[in-house]
Amino acid sequence: MATITATEAGTAPPPVRRGRSKLRLRNTLIGWSFILPNFLGFGLLTLIPIIVLFYMSFTNWNVFGKADWVGFANFERLLGDGSFRISVLNTLYYSVLHIPLTIAVSLGLALLLNNKLRGVAFFRTAAFFPYITSIVAIAVVWNLLFSPEYGPINEFLRFIGIQNPPGWLTSPQWAMPAVVIVGTWRDMGYYMILFLAGLQTVPRELHEAARVDGAGVWQRFVNVTLPCLRPTMFFVTVMLTINSFKIFDLILVMTDGGPGQSTLVLSQFIYRKGFEESQFGYASAAAVALFFMCIIVTILQFLWNKKRSN
Amino acid sequence: MAATEIQKEADQLVADFTPPKASRRGLRKLAEESPEHEVIPTEKMTPGRRIGRIAMYAGLIVFAIGLLTPFVWMVLSSFKSANEVFSVPVTWLPETWVWQNYIDIWTESNMLVWIRNTLFLAVVVTFLQVLTGSFAAYGFARMKFRGRDVLFLLYVGTIAVPWQSYMIPQFILLSNFKVSNTLWAIILLQAFGAFGVFLMKQFYETIPEELSEAARLDGLSEYAIWRKIMLPLSIPALASLTLLTFVNTWNDYLGPLIYLRNPDLWTIQLGLKSFVSNLFDTNYALLFAGLTISVIPIAIIFLLGQKYFVEGIATSGLKG
Numbered sequence: 001m002a003t004i005t006a007t008e009a010g011t012a013p014p015p016v017r018r019g020r021s022k023l024r025l026r027n028t029l030i031g032w033s034f035i036l037p038n039f040l041g042f043g044l045l046t047l048i049p050i051i052v053l054f055y056m057s058f059t060n061w062n063v064f065g066k067a068d069w070v071g072f073a074n075f076e077r078l079l080g081d082g083s084f085r086i087s088v089l090n091t092l093y094y095s096v097l098h099i100p101l102t103i104a105v106s107l108g109l110a111l112l113l114n115n116k117l118r119g120v121a122f123f124r125t126a127a128f129f130p131y132i133t134s135i136v137a138i139a140v141v142w143n144l145l146f147s148p149e150y151g152p153i154n155e156f157l158r159f160i161g162i163q164n165p166p167g168w169l170t171s172p173q174w175a176m177p178a179v180v181i182v183g184t185w186r187d188m189g190y191y192m193i194l195f196l197a198g199l200q201t202v203p204r205e206l207h208e209a210a211r212v213d214g215a216g217v218w219q220r221f222v223n224v225t226l227p228c229l230r231p232t233m234f235f236v237t238v239m240l241t242i243n244s245f246k247i248f249d250l251i252l253v254m255t256d257g258g259p260g261q262s263t264l265v266l267s268q269f270i271y272r273k274g275f276e277e278s279q280f281g282y283a284s285a286a287a288v289a290l291f292f293m294c295i296i297v298t299i300l301q302f303l304w305n306k307k308r309s310n
Numbered sequence: 311m312a313a314t315e316i317q318k319e320a321d322q323l324v325a326d327f328t329p330p331k332a333s334r335r336g337l338r339k340l341a342e343e344s345p346e347h348e349v350i351p352t353e354k355m356t357p358g359r360r361i362g363r364i365a366m367y368a369g370l371i372v373f374a375i376g377l378l379t380p381f382v383w384m385v386l387s388s389f390k391s392a393n394e395v396f397s398v399p400v401t402w403l404p405e406t407w408v409w410q411n412y413i414d415i416w417t418e419s420n421m422l423v424w425i426r427n428t429l430f431l432a433v434v435v436t437f438l439q440v441l442t443g444s445f446a447a448y449g450f451a452r453m454k455f456r457g458r459d460v461l462f463l464l465y466v467g468t469i470a471v472p473w474q475s476y477m478i479p480q481f482i483l484l485s486n487f488k489v490s491n492t493l494w495a496i497i498l499l500q501a502f503g504a505f506g507v508f509l510m511k512q513f514y515e516t517i518p519e520e521l522s523e524a525a526r527l528d529g530l531s532e533y534a535i536w537r538k539i540m541l542p543l544s545i546p547a548l549a550s551l552t553l554l555t556f557v558n559t560w561n562d563y564l565g566p567l568i569y570l571r572n573p574d575l576w577t578i579q580l581g582l583k584s585f586v587s588n589l590f591d592t593n594y595a596l597l598f599a600g601l602t603i604s605v606i607p608i609a610i611i612f613l614l615g616q617k618y619f620v621e622g623i624a625t626s627g628l629k630g
Contacts, residue, residue: 034449038442041502049479125616134561137601197624246472267474291475298470
């Protein structure tokens with residue numbers, strides 16, 4: 001770009017150059033004018049709060065807006081805080097269960113619904129409905145379905161011969177698996193759509209060729225479908241990880257972190273410290289932890305993806 | 311030099327952050343019909359294939375039960391009497407159909423106020439999001455100017471930053487502006503998301519550049535190109551964005567929970583949740599009637615616009 005202007009400046013009279021930079025300025029102004037309305041809101045409500053967050057995490061900001069610089073005190077306190085450690089571990093526990101389960105279910109569904117079967121079109125859209133149903137409705141209904149004594153789930157389990165069905169949301173061991181089941185039920189349709197879109201990019205010829213070579217269903221899945229789905233798989237994993245790390249509303253409405261602290265997750269720890277106990281500085285330090293958890297895992301996944309695609 | 315590198319990096323990031331594009335036709339097919347696989351007449355099937363098909367239908371049935379049971383349970387329970395919801399053994403059909411639940415819910419709760427608030431929020435937020443999102447998307451997709459790529463990188467970067475991590479500084483900021491505990495807080499919170507920008511930018515980039523080039527030669531300003539050419543051409547994407555934003559705002563729970571303390575401002579989600587927690591002896595049948603009412607608008611919108619939901623998700627992949 002710069003070289004062209006230079007040669008032109010040599011042959012053409014200066015006004016052209018001035019016109020050019022004027023045009024550029026004009027374009028810049030017009031360009032910014034397009035983005036500005038959205039950017040005002042985005043900058044004010046997203047970018048600035050993110051920057052302020054880091055400042056707050058080094059202060060003892062409280063409900064009166066009084067803030068003194070305390071250095072790393074909040075972070076040191078976090079390290080010794082049992083509830084914080086539990087909330088991080090629970091978040092990881094949720095993620096470790098939720099991510100593989102959701103990938104398996106939504107990919108399985110996508111493969112199933114990619115076949116010509118009766119009713120497929122209906123299910124493709126119906127599967128998405130839980131994802132757009134409000135969290136309150138989902139939580140209330142599932143809470144009753146999971147009810148140890150009155151719930152249909154345990155009645156079914158007793159019916160098929162399980163004498164002592166789990167207490168689900170009333171049991172510290174089973175509360176998190178129950179939340180994971182509901183989380184997966186809610187999200188499966190969303191990720192299924194992504195996988196279905198990815199499956200449309202798998203060339204049919206590849207499948208045909210593999211079939212001719214005598215590859216079975218499983219071999220074709222592993223050697224043809226999965227490699228073709230790699231970009232989708234990457235995207236899904238990144239989004240699932242971020243969404244699992246920040247899990248909050250489902251837990252807030254279903255268990256409120258209980259019983260005890262068995263489903264207390266990181267986002268809820270931040271919410272409690274910030275909005276219920278008004279320790280804004282301390283809560284911000286925990287929020288910084290969540291921030292870095294998401295950023296670091298995302299960057300790692302990007303690097304891993306780059307390495308594999310090279 | 312640095313600018314081109316940044317642009318490359320930004321393009322790569324966007325490419326990585328968006329699901330691989332199937333062709334638009336492919337996506338549309340995805341929403342509307344079953345895939346065009348050859349149909350093998352049943353009598354020509356090998357036993358293995360037949361077993362495979364039976365297994366597939368079995369899978370479909372299991373899936374259908376898992377998918378629909380909670381909804382069926384919710385609707386059926388909304389017609390039960392208060393005690394019957396907890397009957398042992400579990401009964402599915404109401405003994406007598408209590409239609410009264412659907413009348414009582416309006417008098418025993420502030421349902422009408424909640425719905426009015428939610429509707430107001432959803433409409434205003436959707437309008438602003440579609441307007442500012444598509445406007446900004448034009449700038450990102452069609453204008454070349456200094457700072458564009460860095461700016462876009464900022465937008466992309468926030469995908470990896472959960473709202474939960476900056477909700478506290480945001481709350482303090484909005485409280486200082488005295489908008490906390492007003493409906494404006496939710497409008498500000500939801501209306502300027504990056505989601506609309508991504509979705510519209512994705513779509514604008516599929517529209518041939520020559521169209522706007524020709525319009526430019528005809529002397530149309532950039533604003534006129536956006537309004538007269540891009541907007542009419544992007545109606546499917548606008549529909550996707552409208553529906554997704556509307557549903558998102560209707561269902562939002564965390565935003566209203568933090569910002570709306572005054573019961574007169576509550577949205578339907580907050581209201582129904584308060585119904586659960588405030589009364590020890592909650593009338594669950596009544597609650598289920600309320601939940602059903604809250605889900606019905608979403609179901610209708612979804613049934614009317616399912617194609618746009620699927621396309622919107624499949625092209626942008628980002629939500630929440």
